[in-house]
Amino acid sequence: MADQALSDVRVLDLSNNIAGAYCTRLLADYGADVIKIEPPFHGDPSRRTGPFPNDLPDPEKSGLFIHLNGNKRGITLDIASSAGGQILKDLVNRSDILVETFTPSYLPSLGLGYGDLESVNPKLVMTSITPFGQTGPYSNYKSTDVGVFAMSGRMYVHGLPDQAPLPYAPDVIWYQVGTTAAAATMGALFTSRVQGIGQQxxxxxxxxxxGNVDNRPxxxxxxxxKTPRQRWPGGIPQGAYPCRDGYVVFGVGYDLYFRRLCDAMSRPDIYQDPRWATIQARTENAEEFEAIFIGxxxxxxxxxxxxxxxxxxVMCAPVLSFEEMMQDPQLVARSFFAETDHPNIGRLPTTGAPFRMSQTPWQTGRPAPLLGEHNSTVLCDELGYSREETARLRAHGVI
Amino acid sequence: MSGSKPALPLEGVRVIDMTEVWAGPLAGSLLGDLGAMVIKVESFPRPSLTRLKGLSIGYSDNDPNAPRPWDRAALHNMANRNKYGVTLNIRHHRGMEIFSKLVGISDVLAESFTAGTATRLGVDYPVISEMKPDIVMLSMSGWGEDGPYKGYAALGSALDGFTGHHAMRGYPDTDPSTTPNVQHTDAAGSVAAVFAVLTALHYRRQTGKGQWIDMSQVESFLPHLGGAFMDYVMNGRTPEPLGNRHQYLAPYGCYRCRGDDNWVVINVTCEEEWLALCNVTEHPEWAEDPRYADPVGRHRNQDALDEAIQGWTLQRDKMEVMQLLQQAGVPAQAVLDDVDLYDDPHLKARGFFQKLRHSAAGEHDYPGLLWKLTKADQSVRLSPNTLGEHNDYVYGELLGMSVREIESLRAEGIIGEEFPDEVYEVT
Known part of the structure; x- marks a missing residue:
């Protein structure tokens, strides 16, 4: 196995659901040793979320959990118990990074807040991901991905003027937040490694x-x-247009690109016509142009x-389905799609590397862990608990 | 920087940012936020797309005809804080000579050209790594640096279509033509790019080795659709647009509130929240209604349920609905517009917006940093740069060129601080 960029980095993933898990999945895929810590018995909530093969729910077959937690080892731990809290501290003591997604008051209430963990490991980077942050009047508000998007200002401008504002596709906001958290975590890791100073x-x-999904504020x-909800914010043609067998997305506001489009249509006469000669004229005479264009x-x-x-x-692209993407010449030529080999569901295609590094590869190796799969390795081999002690912890529901 | 705080994470790291539009420039700003010295090298005299005259630019004071319009565009300035800005025509041999000196004193080079353009301009990785063997170079094209689509150009809206996201975010039972364009792959690409660069710098700090990062913006976003992708590979299901609804949960929607174009999102995710909703809206009869007795019934009868809920929200202000429901433990959020954002008490309490003074655009509140490093200084050090603002500093102080040399570059049009009319007026 080739050297990976983060192979000297140790991470604890104490998060629930998507954002934290995607953050640590990125770290894991580029080499970090990530231990996913789940509550005993139920495990991460994403185990109970679909999709499942043939729509039959099974916490060891969740497609979402498998997608988010590959390349991680998994243990169960009741961090609310005193023994569990101590084991977490032992793990923190030998880790660089802890990622968590609890409401801000929860870990401090267990004696496991940043201050408590900082005294165990002053170099610790503790990444806390929440809908609204650790402080401020909304810090304890509950939210889905749609709720956060609603408050971001972007939802208000997304949709049609006479209808309700629209969200993005399910969950993409959590992945966006998880990727952001991975970048911020790496930043803090620099301060930890170079200056020996950890932080939350x-x-x-x-x-x-x-600050990112919307450039409108x-x-x-x-x-x-105020920017309204509208269909053509930057001149036409803009949006997905039908063709013989599907749709193609265009975003061609500027004169230069419009001229190129007319050339592609072998219709240079269009941009010479005063109705469409300027960006303003094209917006005013949009429907007449669209009739010709769609023809x-x-x-x-x-x-x-x-x-x-x-x-x-001309900057454009077809709207593809997953089926089409898996056969797309570009994605096939670059061998984008990867594969997981999971004990309970077998071999399945997965999405591949988000970026390629010339020296230090992205790797999809270990499938997502079964619940508590690595309890013994982590507790006995790494923390020095005996077999009898782990049996005792298990009997008390700590693991 | 305040005395008690540690240095910013990337202090001492120098980045050349040749990227344009959104994903790359924002990534450069984020590296600047983390303390890197980011030098934005802008093409000259060709204006980048976001400095070009056009619609939806957001000129300060809403006036495209005031002086220096290219410096007064919100579209550009939103994504270019914490950078030193220089202009340079690298197609000129003197420009390329200077560029190679800049590369020689830098740690990272970022570009977002269409794949193949860097080679044509003479700035691809083989050339750059000759200039600086341990450099980390990031190339963030639409579809990646090789393969049959090399040379294909795209903005985020096209990539949003290609990844299928465009078809998933419409109103129910509509086709993609009614769904407006968004540039979400830019948002995803910007933070992925920062993660990628930091990962490579981490490795370089330990081994002394630089490397090349080939980031296709399509490929960096596709994992974000992982749940839907797994449903496709497991069950052959193709995602349909759900609008504001959820595949399993109800009530789950966006409801009209009192006033003009005011909305609130209410997402009930469990039994406890459902009962709390019935209670706080003073509609105990909903909880008794056999149609809504269980999650399946609520999902099946959500048209009627949504209408009943909207009957209640229409009587109230969106902020009031959010607060009432949150106090009862029900996930609810007002849909904020631009005006609301700047007034929001939570964002104010967290000091999110930062007031910056810009020499051409004036003083405004800018959206702030994407994260809080709790022991670092989070204040923006440099306002978005004006065109060529730091030419004298970078070429004079950093590269040691004389005033006379810099003047001759200006005279030859290799650098500059203003676009010639014939370049700027033509779009």
Missing amino acids: VDVSALEALI LFYAYTGV WLMEHSKGEVFQLCQAQR
């Missing part, structure tokens, strides 16, 4: 979104004009449109 990283999902600050599109497949337009350097 307070990741508010809301703030991770406002500053528009309001600059112009005093052209319907004569072609999405693959043909993609090629004709890209040959003229």
